[in-house]
Amino acid sequence: MDSSGHQGNAQPGAITAFAPESGDRVRAGSGRDFEIVLHVGHPKTATTWLQDMVFGNPETGFVIPWDDARGRAIAAFVTVNPYCRDATWARGFFEEELERLADDPRVPILSDETLCGDPAQRRYTGRDVADRIHQAFPRAKVIIGIREQKAMAISLYREFILQGGLLPLKDFIGTGHEALSFTPILREDFLAYDLIVGYYQGLYGRQNVLVLPIEQLQRDQAGYVKTLLDFCGCPGQLTREAEPRHVGWSALALVARRMLNPLIPTSPLSLGYRQLRNRVAYRLCGAVNRLPRGASASIERNWKDRVDRRYAGVFRESNRRLAELTGLDLAALGYDLG
Numbered sequence: 001m002d003s004s005g006h007q008g009n010a011q012p013g014a015i016t017a018f019a020p021e022s023g024d025r026v027r028a029g030s031g032r033d034f035e036i037v038l039h040v041g042h043p044k045t046a047t048t049w050l051q052d053m054v055f056g057n058p059e060t061g062f063v064i065p066w067d068d069a070r071g072r073a074i075a076a077f078v079t080v081n082p083y084c085r086d087a088t089w090a091r092g093f094f095e096e097e098l099e100r101l102a103d104d105p106r107v108p109i110l111s112d113e114t115l116c117g118d119p120a121q122r123r124y125t126g127r128d129v130a131d132r133i134h135q136a137f138p139r140a141k142v143i144i145g146i147r148e149q150k151a152m153a154i155s156l157y158r159e160f161i162l163q164g165g166l167l168p169l170k171d172f173i174g175t176g177h178e179a180l181s182f183t184p185i186l187r188e189d190f191l192a193y194d195l196i197v198g199y200y201q202g203l204y205g206r207q208n209v210l211v212l213p214i215e216q217l218q219r220d221q222a223g224y225v226k227t228l229l230d231f232c233g234c235p236g237q238l239t240r241e242a243e244p245r246h247v248g249w250s251a252l253a254l255v256a257r258r259m260l261n262p263l264i265p266t267s268p269l270s271l272g273y274r275q276l277r278n279r280v281a282y283r284l285c286g287a288v289n290r291l292p293r294g295a296s297a298s299i300e301r302n303w304k305d306r307v308d309r310r311y312a313g314v315f316r317e318s319n320r321r322l323a324e325l326t327g328l329d330l331a332a333l334g335y336d337l338g
Contacts, residue, residue, distance in 0.1 A: 034208065036098065037062075037109040037141045037232050038133060040200075041116030041126075042193075044155040045145030045214045053242040054225060055109050061234030063106035065097035073112040077132045078125065087135035094136075107232050116144070116196055119186045120160045126196055134203045141232060142200050146322075147214045148334050149191040149315045150307045156186055157303070158248055161258045164266050168258075169303055173310050188314065194321040201325060211326045215333040251299035253289035257281065313338070 039050065055062045066072055076090040094110070101108055115133070117126040133140075147155065157165075157172050165172070167185065174184025189195065193211075200209045210231045217224040225238045249257070260281045316338040323330045323337065331337045 032107075032233055034139050034141050035108075036094075036137055037107055037143065038115075038137065039109060039111035039113075039143040039145075040130070040133070041113045042145050042147065042152070043113045043118065043120075044152060044159060045113070045147050045212070046217055047111070047113035047145065049217075049242065050145075051111050054228065054238060055111050057238065059236050060225075060229060060238055061106055061236030062109050062232070063101065063104065064111070065101060065108055066094065066110075069110055070112045073110055073115060076136070077115060077129045078123070080132070082128070082132070087132065090132060091136040105235055107234050109232075113145070117190055119156050119190055120163045120165065122185060124187060124190060127199060130196075130199055130203060140204060140208070142204055142209045143212060143228070143231075144193075144197055144200065144209065145212050145214060146193045149336075150304075150311055152191060153186060153307050153311065154303055155248070158254055160185065161254045161261070162249075164261050164264065166258065166261050169306055173307065176310065176314070188311075191311075191315060192318040194318045194325060197322060197325050206325070211322075211328065213328065213330070213333050213335075249285065249289045250291070250293055251296040251303065252291065253285045253296075255299060256288045257285045260284070 039047070039055070041047070054060050056064055072093040076093045080090065098108060114121075114123070115126070115129050117124045146152075153173055154169075157169055160167075160172055165185075172185045174186070174188075176188065178184065197209065197211055210228065212224065212228065216227075221241055222238075228234075229237065264275065264277045264281055266275075313336070316336050319330050319335045319337050322328070322335075
């Protein structure tokens, strides 16, 4: 990184045409017809588990060659100003380390679950990000995690609270009848997975896009991991069952956290996890979380009933198209196909 804070040989402010021959390079000696694997989301689809137990695990055959990989991904593709930063600049965040792996049999992977969007931050720039990624890495394999939409809505609401959200569930998911130019925090079309899958397939080809439902991981961890490793051509394996990561708080603890959130100001430069107020709130809510789970039953039931009513029949057509695009038996996994 140079003194101006830019990676590699990228020129600050330079606006130049993208040179396909730079991005099209496939690492010599790799024996692969792709350069990198890109895991673009979605949030709440076991991404932390994948990053810790599979992508960052030397025995699987993956390698993450950047110490600050997620920060680089966000800087290169999400928070970038596209008026003054081009694909060559974005690629500069990754080029040097990829060159060092020229003859390495391990498969380099770049993973961040919010590259497809981040409802908790009201960020819905997934298509623009996809275009920028493709310009920087025209030869790649893409992994997209999904989760049944109603379960996803509740899981995203939980994350919204943990990131400082103040609003109740009904305002987070909306009614589906908002006035023009108004949307709920969780946009309905973010859960129509056929849109993002179809777009990435258009960029990279159907054979280079793998869709992984979290439900497959929950039912058959070994099969889920094998599918992933086979798709990426990884030479290793996961030799043991791995426990879930980031098991969620109870609904009662989350309600307590939402009530405390107005007392915990957050900086736009940080989520403020290390702030004293946040640590105190975390401990208080952690104590609530240790109460018997039955104390949360009515809240969980109310959340589920509201989400069921909100999304009744909404995603049937999308899920049918997704099944056609992927060949997945989504009905068997609990997705609504009618």
